[in-house]
Amino acid sequence: xxxxxxxxxxxxxxxxxxxxxxxxxxxxxxxxxxxxxxxxxxxxxxxxxxxxxxxxxxxxxxxxxxxxxxxxxxxxxxxxxxxxxxxxxxxx
Ligand SMILES: [Zn+2]
Ligand SMILES: [Zn+2]
Numbered sequence: 208x209x210x211x212x213x214x215x216x217x218x219x220x221x222x223x224x225x226x227x228x229x230x231x232x233x234x235x236x237x238x239x240x241x242x243x244x245x246x247x248x249x250x251x252x253x254x255x256x257x258x259x260x261x262x263x264x265x266x267x268x269x270x271x272x273x274x275x276x277x278x279x280x281x282x283x284x285x286x287x288x289x290x291x292x293x294x295x296x297x298x299x
Pocket of ligand 2: 262263265275279
């Protein structure tokens with residue numbers, strides 16, 4: 208196993224199949240980093256960092272924490288609904 212802590216990336220023998228880090232310390236460091244990344248991402252959003260919709264490139268509202276705008280989200284929802292309806296019709 209390679210330690211999932213990128214700064215460590217040491218080869219180690221995992222004691223359990225779901226062990227991702229070589230040590231508790233690496234686990235702690237990696238978890239902390241993930242929390243901080245989320246924190247800074249949220250902070251940037253709140254400060255009004257410019258984010259655009261992945262689909263139509265519309266400017267996203269700072270209150271929208273997803274990567275697509277409400278309009279595109281609606282279209283996706285409708286598409287999924289239509290797909291489901293078509294599937295049901297094909298079966299019936
Ligand atoms: Zn490690
Ligand atoms: Zn959009």
